[in-house]
Structures are given as C-alpha cells and as structure tokens.
Amino acid sequence: MRRKGAHAIIGHRAARVPVQSMSSVSDIHDSNCMIVVGAGVAGLAAARRLRRAGKRVLVLEQADMVGGRVQTAMIAGCQYELGAEFLASFYTRTLALIAELGLNHELRPIPSRAAVFRAGRLHTLWPNPRVALTRLIRTRNKLSLSYLVGSLMRHNGLLDLQRFARAYPIDDTDVSTYAARHLSDELLEYVLQPALSGIFYWTPERTSRALLLIVLRAGLSRPTGLQLLTLRKGLNQLPQAMAHDLDVRQAVRVRAVERYSHGFLVRTSGGAAPTELRCAGVVVATTAAVVPQLCPWLDADRLEFFRAVRYSRTAQLTVGAANLPQSHYGLLFPRRETPFLASATLQGVKNPHSSPPGREAFCLHMSGPAANALHELDNDRLAALMLSELRRLLPAYYPGDPLFRQVSRWPEALPEFDVGHFARLQHFAEGAIELPGLTFAGDYVGGPFIEGAIVSGEQAAERLLQL
Numbered sequence: 001m002r003r004k005g006a007h008a009i010i011g012h013r014a015a016r017v018p019v020q021s022m023s024s025v026s027d028i029h030d031s032n033c034m035i036v037v038g039a040g041v042a043g044l045a046a047a048r049r050l051r052r053a054g055k056r057v058l059v060l061e062q063a064d065m066v067g068g069r070v071q072t073a074m075i076a077g078c079q080y081e082l083g084a085e086f087l088a089s090f091y092t093r094t095l096a097l098i099a100e101l102g103l104n105h106e107l108r109p110i111p112s113r114a115a116v117f118r119a120g121r122l123h124t125l126w127p128n129p130r131v132a133l134t135r136l137i138r139t140r141n142k143l144s145l146s147y148l149v150g151s152l153m154r155h156n157g158l159l160d161l162q163r164f165a166r167a168y169p170i171d172d173t174d175v176s177t178y179a180a181r182h183l184s185d186e187l188l189e190y191v192l193q194p195a196l197s198g199i200f201y202w203t204p205e206r207t208s209r210a211l212l213l214i215v216l217r218a219g220l221s222r223p224t225g226l227q228l229l230t231l232r233k234g235l236n237q238l239p240q241a242m243a244h245d246l247d248v249r250q251a252v253r254v255r256a257v258e259r260y261s262h263g264f265l266v267r268t269s270g271g272a273a274p275t276e277l278r279c280a281g282v283v284v285a286t287t288a289a290v291v292p293q294l295c296p297w298l299d300a301d302r303l304e305f306f307r308a309v310r311y312s313r314t315a316q317l318t319v320g321a322a323n324l325p326q327s328h329y330g331l332l333f334p335r336r337e338t339p340f341l342a343s344a345t346l347q348g349v350k351n352p353h354s355s356p357p358g359r360e361a362f363c364l365h366m367s368g369p370a371a372n373a374l375h376e377l378d379n380d381r382l383a384a385l386m387l388s389e390l391r392r393l394l395p396a397y398y399p400g401d402p403l404f405r406q407v408s409r410w411p412e413a414l415p416e417f418d419v420g421h422f423a424r425l426q427h428f429a430e431g432a433i434e435l436p437g438l439t440f441a442g443d444y445v446g447g448p449f450i451e452g453a454i455v456s457g458e459q460a461a462e463r464l465l466q467l
C-alpha cells in the first residue's frame with residue numbers, strides 16, 4: 001500500500017509464521033472459529049471482541065507488522081508518525097480501549113496550538129476561542145459561524161460519531177456549496193478547506209456537509225474543550241498492545257474469501273505454498289477497494305458499495321531539523337496560498353521526549369490534489385518540490401541541509417465521505433451488504449479516523465456474533 005524507505009518502523013513484528021506451518025489452522029471449521037482479514041486497528045478491535053465472546057480467532061495480515069495506517073517510525077533518534085498523527089479527546093471508545101489495555105500512563109496531551117498560514121503569517125486558529133480572536137478572517141465573516149452553530153443545534157440528533165449512517169438525511173450537499181450558500185468564501189478558503197485538506201487530504205467539493213457537522217459537533221462536545229493526544233512511544237503502541245495476546249499471522253496475504261457448505265474458505269499466500277483455511281465466520285477489515293478482489297462473487301449491488309468508496313492520497317516528507325520555531329504543533333496551508341502543501345507537524349513540539357534535545361522530525365504533508373497529480377514523481381523530486389515551497393512560504397521553518405530526509409506515500413490515505421457516502425452507509429446499516437457469517441469493518445464504514453475504525457471493528461464483530 002505504501003512505499004517504505006530506510007527508516008526503522010516501530011512495529012509489532014511477531015515471529016513470522018510461514019503459511020505452510022499453519023496446517024493446524026486449516027482444521028478450524030467448527031462454529032467457534034473466526035478469521036479476521038487485516039491487522040489495522042479495525043481488524044484488531046474485531047478480533048478482541050470475538051475472542052472475548054469465547055471464539056477462536058486468527059488474524060491474517062499481509063504486512064510484516066500490525067497497525068495498518070497507524071505506524072510510528074524512528075530515524076536518527078527522532079520518533080515520528082508515518083500515518084495517523086493524533087487522537088482526539090472525543091475518541092471515547094479509543095480512550096476506553098487504551099485504559100483497558102493499561103496504557104493510560106502512556107497518554108500525552110499535545111500542546112494545543114495549530115495555525116493557518118495566510119499572506120506570509122501564521123494565524124493561531126485553535127485552541128477554541130482563538131477562532132473568534134484571530135485576524136485570519138474578517139469579523140463579518142466570523143459572524144457566519146453562528147449559522148454553523150445553529151445547524152449543529154438543529155441536526156443534533158443526527159450527528160452521532162458512533163453511527164455515521166444516522167446523518168444520511170443531511171447528506172445533501174458538499175461543504176463548498178454549503179459554504180457558498182450559508183457561510184462565506186473566506187471561512188471556506190481559510191478555515192474549512194485547510195482543515196479538511198490538512199487532516200484528511202480532502203477537498204470541500206468532495207466532502208459531505210454531514211461529515212463536517214458530525215466532526216464539528218464531536219469537537220465541541222467536550223465541556224473541557226478539544227484536546228489532542230498521543231502515546232509516549234508513538235501511536236503504533238496502540239495496535240501493538242491490541243495485538244499482544246491475539247493470534248496474528250503477519251506476512252500472510254489473503255487472496256480470496258469464498259463460501260462453502262459449512263462456512264467460509266480463506267485462501268492465503270505468503271509462504272512457500274498457498275493455504276486454504278476453513279472457518280465459520282470472517283470479518284474483512286481491509287480498505288474498501290480490497291473487498292471486490294477477495295470476494296468477486298458478491299452480487300453487483302454489494303460490489304458497487306465497495307467500489308464507490310474513494311480514498312484521498314498524500315505523500316509525507318519527514319526531515320530532521322534543528323532550531324525550528326516552537327510556537328505551534330500543527331501548520332495548515334490553504335490552497336489559495338499553495339497547491340502543494342496541506343499541513344506540517346513538529347514532532348518535537350508534539351512530544352518533547354520523542355527526539356534528542358535540539359533536533360526533531362518535521363513532517364510535511366502534500367495536499368490530496370497535488371499528490372494525485374504528482375504521484376509518478378520520484379522521491380528526490382517530490383522532496384525538493386516540497387522543501388522549496390516551504391522555503392517560499394515560511395523561510396523560518398526551512399531546515400536548510402536536513403539531518404535526514406524521508407519520503408513516505410499513502411495512495412489510500414483517508415476514505416472520502418463525499419455526498420452519497422452516507423446513503424451508502426445507510427444501505428449498509430440496513431443489512432443490505434453483509435451476509436450471514438461475513439461482515440466488514442474499517443474507517444470507510446465507521447468514520448475516517450482511528451475512533452471510526454475501532455468502532456467499526458467492534459460493531460462488525462457484534463454482528464458476526466449475532467448471526
């Protein structure tokens with residue numbers, strides 16, 4: 001899914017189990033045995049739930065580490081994230097899981113400062129009251145925020161972070177059209193667009209207003225305000241802990257999931273010989289695009305559900321830098337200022353213990369449209385382009401001759417919650433997509449972040465247990 005460079009990835013590398021040594025597994029055709037495809041946080045959450053219900057569970061993962069899009073890396077003593085960057089205080093299920101796993105002492109609050117770049121300056125956008133104080137947008141345009149607050153109140157009952165399908169009645173327009181009608185161009189281009197681009201690599205034209213309202217409501221729902229969080233040794237600590245006492249087979253690619261008279265047949269490759277495993281039920285916890293490859297026998301309506309999900313793309317350039325300004329953790333770049341950069345994060349501000357004194361990993365994220373247009377560019381040219389753009393916009397952040405340089409790519413970064421996706425989720429919630437013994441999990445079902453993936457995994461396991 002992504003190209004890896006020479007960095008060390010801090011992942012859970014259980015001893016590799018050659019596929020042919022899984023012969024015992026091919027016996028698992030009693031009703032107690034379940035297979036989970038994918039050891040991202042969705043798959044691991046599903047597996048934990050199934051095991052708690054007394055099932056025998058095997059997780060099959062094509063990569064040689066767990067975590068999927070939650071990967072922490074280390075280079076020259078500097079720790080940084082390759083995928084997911086932070087947790088949010090409204091991730092109630094994720095935080096409960098962290099407590100269950102005994103990881104509470106590893107949680108670290110991230111200093112709450114994010115800024116938007118406009119006309120040569122950084123404007124602090126957050127913590128919360130700053131959006132009212134900042135000079136980023138004109139006062140009369142700030143007033144249009146009251147329309148958003150009114151919308152949140154009007155649709156409150158539909159905005160449920162654990163049940164995205166409920167927002168289907170307001171999945172009627174994209175954020176760009178919605179802003180043109182009810183907000184302001186400035187609010188769109190200097191607040192909403194950079195936030196959607198910097199966090200999800202999406203455009204407002206391909207984001208449903210339902211998604212915007214769900215996320216805003218979640219962000220404003222905590223009486224203590226929104227807090228971003230990380231784990232001391234990086235976010236991959238979470239999938240590692242989730243996988244700890246599960247039977248996870250790494251470097252095993254599932255090629256097909258087929259029905260047979262007593263359950264399902266899972267065909268794998270990854271060892272010297274292909275293997276067939278029989279089980280009573282399967283949770284497929286991959287990205288949506290993988291499902292039609294594994295289950296081409298699904299009917300056209302079901303296949304269309306998975307094929308309709310589109311993903312944003314991004315590329316990340318991580319450089320080792322010294323003496324960067326330490327005033328903000330996250331920087332957001334509006335498309336009106338640059339077509340190339342979406343956001344940047346300073347890993348040393350985020351977690352001062354993640355790097356040796358005086359240096360840190362500085363991560364630059366490419367915008368979705370630029371990553372699509374430039375995906376054939378080689379790593380050196382991509383890095384040079386991003387660095388020269390950074391130098392043009394914010395010379396104080398330009399690392400000069402960096403201590404190290406690393407490019408990583410995500411061709412499937414975040415599933416787009418575009419207009420129509422909530423209707424698809426409603427179809428899914430009505431039971432039109434899954435089959436007895438076969439359920440699906442992933443952030444494209446549960447919400448485009450770690451919380452959504454975990455919730456979707458647990459819910460997919462519950463549905464499997466009910467069948």
Ligand SMILES: Cc1cc2nc3c(=O)[nH]c(=O)nc-3n(C[C@H](O)[C@H](O)[C@H](O)COP(=O)(O)OP(=O)(O)OC[C@H]3O[C@@H](n4cnc5c(N)ncnc54)[C@H](O)[C@@H]3O)c2cc1C
Pocket residue numbers: 037038039040041042043060061062063066067068069070082083084085086087199252253254255285286287290314410412413414441442443444447448449450451453
């Ligand atoms: C750059 C980036 C930044 C992000 N930032 C944040 C953030 O700050 N906060 C946040 O909450 N979320 C963030 N996210 C989103 C978050 O990482 C994802 O929503 C979440 O990790 C998805 O989990 P998942 O289990 O659904 O999918 P994945 O993590 O994609 O897991 C799917 C797994 O299935 C495996 N697989 C696929 N096909 C097969 C096969 N045939 N056989 C066996 N295994 C297979 C894959 O290798 C993978 O391990 C970010 C994502 C990216 C890419």
